[in-house]
Amino acid sequence: MESVLTPEFGLQVLKLLISIAVVLGLSLVAERLSTRTAGMLSGYPLGTAITLGFIGIEISPDFAGQSAVYTLAGFSSTLALGTGYWLGGRATGIRGVINGTLGGMLAWLVASLVLAQFNFTRVTGVLVTLAAIALCMRLYRNVPETPASKTPFSWITLMARAALAAGIVFSITALAHVLPPSWAGLVAAFPVTMYPLLVILHLTQGPSAVATVIKHYPAGLGSLLCYAVVVSLSYPTIGVALGTLLGFLVATAWLAVFIPLQRRLISRRTTQLQSS
Template sequence: MNGILAFKLIVTPLLVLICMLITRRWGAFVGGVAAGLPVVSGPLSFFLTLEQGTAFSAHASYNTLLGIDANGLAAVAYPWLAVLGIPWYLAIALSLGIYFLGGWIVQFFPYWPLAAFALSLLSPLLVLVCLPRQDSPEATQPQHTHWWLIAAQMGFGSLLVYVVTEVAHWLGAGWSGVLMFFPVMICAMVPFIHATQGAGAVVRIYRGLMAGWFGCIAFAAIVMAFVERTPLWLCYVLATAAALGASAVVTLVQKRMKAA
């Protein structure tokens, strides 16, 4: 329990800070790739396996794949709301409402792992197609550093992880899996980017997030397939390697397509 509590209260805000610093140094797209990786859902999946068992974890990972589809709806909504001039606090509230609606809908899907995997792969591709087009140049170094706002976002990210995981233990594998892909990093980073760099940066960070989402899909699929069949350390090593490899490949493809 001490290790889990430390992760919820210490590691998560540090990850948020690292992703924000990456965004400031290399821009919204690269920051989005980092934030889209399973930096939150991966450790949470591991701790859930320790607490609830491998069968529960496998079923939760299946629902995580469905949660990616629910999150995809919100990932389309927020950038369009930002481009239309909706302020960040309304945009995040509306997009979260769409996420929870989508999470409720996917609970009615029949249990079909291959279909869930295929739909999860399709989700970030559709998001990329549906994102608004923003051709303004990217500003990698904002004029002002709002450290108080960064600290607030770090605390918010930690609070979100703590609340979601505490509630998820009582909701069963269905909602636990969907909430495993709760947009913690989006809630912690995107409003800050929206407020300080504008709608164009929001679109760019979501493009990066989609590359990271392929890593999350690979991670969840490996856990779903192997957590009951292999030692835990091997399962999560394979899942982590698959997540990093998938995100790297998709990032390179996006970069080459942009250059072309």
């Protein structure tokens, strides 16, 4: 028993539990509150925090900090995945999930291969993703809003969510051990929380709910950019624990300002449309 209950084993169990809790929580938000809120929270530093945090613990804070610089640009690949899924996953059921996944993964891979050819700084990484955000928000502007409907609890769905989330996190952190910081950072930007959410919603509520989440995902990426910038600066200097805490504080502060501002803009736009 002593040979099994090692610090490494405990670390892997912690990784598993955190991954499951994050994805399940986000799924419940989508099903019980709204797909718009879920789309926004998909851009909150949940999956990225898990992957960069465990990369910093398992490899080193310096390696994770260097990787976070490329994560800033890697969020563009995440946006490409969302667009590819949206374009490919128009059908319902498992066929839509497969087509959406193939389209999304192909778009993510192509975008990541292109980004890997460049040496990014914090400034250029942020600028690339800001340009991608603006492009996607314009592309999605006419996507209709579809509220999520409540679905009954299912142990099968619960286990599927858990397995998919844990599998993605374990794969990313394992790959980081054999990749350079540039590719580790790009992989760390993979949408650990959003992709399982898209699959779950697609199977339970159809492509319209998926499209709504994808539509609002770019608007939430500002907090992810804030988080990755803070982590890239703080991990090498104050360590993973304090760096993660500081990153969450800055990301949360950004959302606290951005979400009310966005609501005002949407309300004003709706009023103008109704009066015209």
